[in-house]
Amino acid sequence: xxxxxxxxxxxxxxxxxxxxxxxxxxxxxxxxxxxxxxxxxxxxxxxxxxxxxxxxxxxxxxxxxxxxxxxxxxxxxxxxxxxxxxxxxxxxxxxxxxxxxxxxxxxxxxxxx
Amino acid sequence: xxxxxxxxxxxxxxxxxxxxxxxxxxxxxxxxxxxxxxxxxxxxxxxxxxxxxxxxxxxxxxxxxxxxxxxxxxxxxxxxxxxxxxxxxxxxxxxxxxxxxxxxxxxxxxx
Numbered sequence: 001x002x003x004x005x006x007x008x009x010x011x012x013x014x015x016x017x018x019x020x021x022x023x024x025x026x027x028x029x030x031x032x033x034x035x036x037x038x039x040x041x042x043x044x045x046x047x048x049x050x051x052x053x054x055x056x057x058x059x060x061x062x063x064x065x066x067x068x069x070x071x072x073x074x075x076x077x078x079x080x081x082x083x084x085x086x087x088x089x090x091x092x093x094x095x096x097x098x099x100x101x102x103x104x105x106x107x108x109x110x111x112x113x
Numbered sequence: 114x115x116x117x118x119x120x121x122x123x124x125x126x127x128x129x130x131x132x133x134x135x136x137x138x139x140x141x142x143x144x145x146x147x148x149x150x151x152x153x154x155x156x157x158x159x160x161x162x163x164x165x166x167x168x169x170x171x172x173x174x175x176x177x178x179x180x181x182x183x184x185x186x187x188x189x190x191x192x193x194x195x196x197x198x199x200x201x202x203x204x205x206x207x208x209x210x211x212x213x214x215x216x217x218x219x220x221x222x223x224x
Binding site: 031035040041042043044045048050058090092097099100101102103104105106107 | 157
């Protein structure tokens with residue numbers, strides 16, 4: 001099993017450009033999450049999906065949209081990138097609810113110029 | 114904002130010294146999880162505590178959950194260079210299924 005995979009690993013965008021970060025898991029997990037990690041700020045939840053077909057906002061959703069394409073895939077879209085969105089983005093999945101351990105992907109390092 | 118406070122933000126130790134990081138929540142937690150992130154890596158699950166007053170050990174690591182289920186600690190005995198990384202706690206608030214992460218404690222071990 002590959003676990004949680006994310007593409008791309010690195011990306012550089014110009015202000016105003018759009019892009020989609022892809023995440024997939026092969027563990028048949030129900031819940032999937034998108035976090036951003038900034039120095040000294042820990043992991044902040046952007047959006048999550050408790051099950052296929054549902055998505056909800058987390059702590060910092062502004063400037064992002066998500067799609068839970070199927071049980072395996074959960075994508076994060078930046079419609080008009082801003083320098084404040086420079087960060088490391090992690091996708092995670094859980095079997096069931098937050099009462100179980102999260103499995104994280106390797107991350108996408110995004111720079112917006 | 115963050116509802117799970119974690120201190121200290123950084124800790125420098127000499128190899129062989131002990132290390133402790135603390136998490137405090139303003140509300141009662143259902144459970145708390147601990148993760149380790151190596152430099153350049155992703156968070157990896159270490160352990161979950163569920164019961165009031167629970168203590169769990171993994172080799173040199175000792176995890177505690179407070180009696181009121183509002184605080185937790187991770188203690189490493191006799192640190193090694195392999196312990197370097199950032200340690201995060203993640204609390205699940207009562208009635209929620211969404212983990213709230215602390216800001217993490219970065220451990221630097223000097224050989």
